[in-house]
Amino acid sequence: MAKNYLVLEDGAVYEGEAFGYPSDAFGEVVFATGMNGYQESLTDPSYQGQILVLTFPLIGNYGINDAFNESDRVHVRALAVSEYCREPSDMYGGKTLDEFLRDNKVPGISGIDTRDLVIRIRQHGTLKGKITSDPDEVPGLAEKLRQAPMPSEANLVAEVGCREIERFDGGKDLTVGMIDLGEKGSILKNLRARFNVIMFPYDTPADVITESGVKGVLISNGPGDPSQPMILKHTARTVSDLSTQLPLFGICFGNQITALALGAKTYKLKFGHHGCNQPVMYDGRVYITSQNHNFAVDEASLAGTGLIADQFNVNDRTVEGMRHKDLPIFTCQYHPEASPGPWDTTFLFDRFASVVREGRL
Structure with a gap:
């Protein structure tokens, strides 16, 4: 099983399973509390520059349908979930969240404690973070993140x-x-x-x-x-x-x-x-x-x-x-x-x- 690591600028590291597109991603880590609507959120242009954490424990159970898109592509830089559904309902065609992220070249991380992550964001505020598959990059990554500009400083x-x-x-x-x-x-x-x-x-x-x-x-x-x-x-x-x-x-x-x-x-x-x-x-x-x-x-x-x-x-x-x-x-x-x-x-x-x-x- 391939691994991804979500590293935050405060030094926290979350190790989980890689899914979606196999790439690294840097962004501002935010969380959303909806029980559904994951596809609409992923395709919302307002999430440009952000790594999205979804608080509901199982994401992707009703699959993906083009009718739910809010734009022509995924705008989040990466997705973090507690668990993603590998076998969604075929009500909307059966396309998985993993396939959707791969098609849009967006990485994901699953199997992390999203409760702990959300509490950290609530206590310390929005943090810069990066998802990487390279364990050798993890030790010095927090310092690099602290020195990096916030994505929102750019003309998104x-x-x-x-x-x-x-x-x-x-x-x-x-x-x-x-x-x-x-x-x-x-x-x-x-x-x-x-x-x-x-x-x-x-x-x-x-x-x-x-x-x-x-x-x-x-x-x-x-x-x-x-x-x-x-x-x-x-x-x-x-x-x-x-x-x-x-x-x-x-x-x-x-x-x-x-x-x-x-x-x-x-x-x-x-x-x-x-x-x-x-x-x-x-x-x-x-x-x-x-x-x-x-x-x-x-x-x-x-x-x-x-x-x-x-x-x-x-x-x-x-x-x-x-x-x-x-x-x-x-x-x-x-x-x-x-x-x-x-x-x-x-x-x-x-x-x-x-x-x-x-x-x-």
Whole structure:
């Protein structure tokens, strides 16, 4: 049985069985708490640059089906699980998780104590890590990891977003734009159910978007640090310019970009929110939401921006959504499209449709 080793920058080493593609992988180690939806998570572009640890003890038992993909490839750099299923149900065709990772050239490690690993991340915060098959590399690897830059310092959005303008005409009466920072397919699906859609690369200037004739703009989810220099230079500048011209709706990374564009600040969470069971208080009601982010909006920094935090995480009271007091702008930090997770907040797409039609919140 081939072995892999997951080494963390704090010196911890987890030895387990190698599966998936036989290669090494470096990334930011994060954990997600969903009981299912592993395929949607693996293909979520927001996981670019990360090694994903899944907390549910058995992963892959219902196999792989192309209909569950959120993009055209796996975006995590590696996968760590307690156990992966070798003989999944044939309900969806019987393709295994091992085969799926091999097809996408992504390594995995199985048979490790994911409970211990998650506790370590919760106590010490997100850690850099590397999966290697070479036992001789292990002794000096922690020091190399400590000296390595965090993956989120790079412009990960440029790696996952579209590179040219794309149009989706469904014969609807309204057309909206989407700034693609690494959008999940289910976001585009929800938009296309209501609008014609024009998708723009992250570095598209505001005048190109307004001249396209769109009636509103969604700023999508995406990976990395929202204050990364190229994101501030291009995307935040574009959103700032658009803020007084068109209705805006920011999702996840788009929530953070909207805050930065209007003068607020963001910060990195200790271990982020990843999973499909995060409770959010919104308008006097608790919604269970799907989330995948490592950064959050600093509520105190919203003063003077016109933005008002109106949604909060029940567990840690981080900002989960905002609205502008004067302009037709609103956001959410979670994923209303779910995939995986509950559909409690899909009504936000209908709210966006109303805002686009009426020009006000």
